[in-house]
Amino acid sequence: MAKQAKKIPTEGAGWMLALGIMMLFFGFAFIIFPVAGTFALEILFGLILLIAGLSQIAFAFTARGWGGFLITLLAGLLYGGVGLMFLFYPIGGIITLTVLLGAFLLVAGILKIVLSFQLKPAPAWGWLLFNGLLTILIGLLILAAWPSDSTWVIGLLFGIDMMFGGLSFLVLSRM
Numbered sequence: 001m002a003k004q005a006k007k008i009p010t011e012g013a014g015w016m017l018a019l020g021i022m023m024l025f026f027g028f029a030f031i032i033f034p035v036a037g038t039f040a041l042e043i044l045f046g047l048i049l050l051i052a053g054l055s056q057i058a059f060a061f062t063a064r065g066w067g068g069f070l071i072t073l074l075a076g077l078l079y080g081g082v083g084l085m086f087l088f089y090p091i092g093g094i095i096t097l098t099v100l101l102g103a104f105l106l107v108a109g110i111l112k113i114v115l116s117f118q119l120k121p122a123p124a125w126g127w128l129l130f131n132g133l134l135t136i137l138i139g140l141l142i143l144a145a146w147p148s149d150s151t152w153v154i155g156l157l158f159g160i161d162m163m164f165g166g167l168s169f170l171v172l173s174r175m
Contacts, residue, residue, distance in 0.1 A: 017169070024162075027164075034156035038155035053081070055076070056075055101139075105142065127172070135164075
């Protein structure tokens with residue numbers, strides 16, 4: 001008896017289509033301008049850390065008890081300090097983010113592969129499997145090129161991953 005193909009829920013198909021188009025657009029932009037893309041990711045990450053740090057510092061003054069205040073304040077100072085370092089020393093931040101992105105893509109690729117096997121035998125599950133394998137390959141390429149290619153490798157390879165991720169969402173939105 002043949003296995004029944006799993007049906008992907010269609011209530012999110014419009015969101016998957018929009019996400020796929022957006023990921024294709026940004027992936028293409030990162031591929032065309034890899035150095036700018038690398039610096040944009042680094043600055044964005046620095047700003048996120050700075051805002052998170054400032055928010056945590058503000059929250060520290062609402063924490064009850066000295067221990068809560070001190071730990072929350074120190075965590076906020078750490079987040080904000082690292083965010084400022086990324087903003088004031090972008091090359092050092094890029095070198096650091098190169099390692100983090102490589103590790104992130106390895107884990108993301110593994111998770112995509114696991115998800116693809118959970119969707120099997122749904123139509124197009126192989127696209128997600130392919131995307132997971134490609135994501136792992138990109139993560140390995142990033143780590144292999146570290147630190148010499150850090151200024152452009154993040155933007156280029158992240159753009160490639162975003163394009164294939166966008167393609168996967170486009171295909172899945174049509175199932």
